[in-house]
Amino acid sequence: MPEPYRSFQELLASNARRFADKVYLHAIDQRRQLTYGELHALGNRIAANITRRGLGAGDRVLLIADNTLESVAAYLVVLRHGAAAAIVNRDVSSAQLADVLAAVSPKLVLL
Secondary structure (H helix, E strand, O other), X not given: OOOOOOOHHHHHHXXXXXXXXXXXXXXXXXXXXXXXXXXXXXXXXXXXXXXXXXXXXOOEEEEEEOOOHHHHHHHHHHHHOOOEEEEEEOOOOHHXXXXXXXXXXXXXXXX
């Protein structure tokens, strides 16, 4: 019999408990890694911040990111809230950023 459906948030929390000390993500260029437990803790800190700003399910977020562990955590938190994320590289031009902002109309911009 297949496992019952679990939300993305439930899966992340469950894996953080089950595999707290196992590596979830390597950032070779940063020479860093995050375990499931560390990712979950970082995600909770980011989640508290965006919850205070009123982000909820169905909202749109613009994530201005680079290739870091924190960017991955922020993206997962946006999904965990049931929001949609549009991601642009930190090096995007002002004109391109203006176009994306107009197209996405985000409730929140994360840097």
